[in-house]
Amino acid sequence: MMIPTQHRHLIRFYSQQLVHEINQQVALFRDLLICVGQPRDGPELRERIRKVRRQCVETCKHSSGLLLPGIKSDVAEGIPVDNQNFVHLVSCTQLMARELRKCRRLVQTMPIDMTEYYENKPGPSGMGGLGVISQLLLCKSLQPDFQQEEICSIDKDMDDIGNILHEMQEYMPQEDTSGRTLALTGEDVFSLWSKKRSRRTFYRNMSSLCCTCKPAYL
Helix, strand or coil: CCCCHHHHHHHHHHHHHHHHHHHHHHHHHHHHHCCCCCCCHHHHHHHHHHHHHHHHHHCCCCCCCHHHHHHHHHHHHHCCCCHHHHHHHHHHHHHHHHHHHHHHHHHHHHCCCCCCCCCCCCCCHHHHHHHHHHHHHHHHCCCCCCHHHHHHHHHHHHHHHHHHHHHHHCCEEEEECCEEECCHHHHHHHHHHHHHHHHHHHHHHHCCCCCCCHCCCC
């Protein structure tokens, strides 16, 4: 279905704002994860990490749903994909997937007691409310496993982000480099840039060593 030009301009402007927002959210999520296991770590930090994580995932899903229909429409009409916001969204989503894996490992290896914090609040997926109902019906308290709840929630977010990435990467622009096709994803570009930068640093360090080393024949 053909998307009106005016509608495309609105989507482009709105998606640019969303990509900027995702970039900030992922950066905040990464900074919060650095504090896990540090003196700042505690129930309040874990709850903030959970909220920022959910916000990041929902924004990624919303942005993908906003941009993909136009990309699919262009591809169906034979128009090459040339949308920087889409490329940036894929890169940010890849970074989010990486941080989610890190988050799961941290939650699994560094559990924290959230019972007192959630005593009068619902758990990460509503287990608090279930505990109240169980207490009324069964005449006993049901303590939810907040760590397991969080791991299950992270696993679901990882699946959602993985599905989004898989769909978006099908429409990523391709570049033929040295007889092979290389997807212009954020991780690939960053990997190539890192290798080139490391190589330049290596040779620069070697040249400085050549200048400072004393010849053996003197």
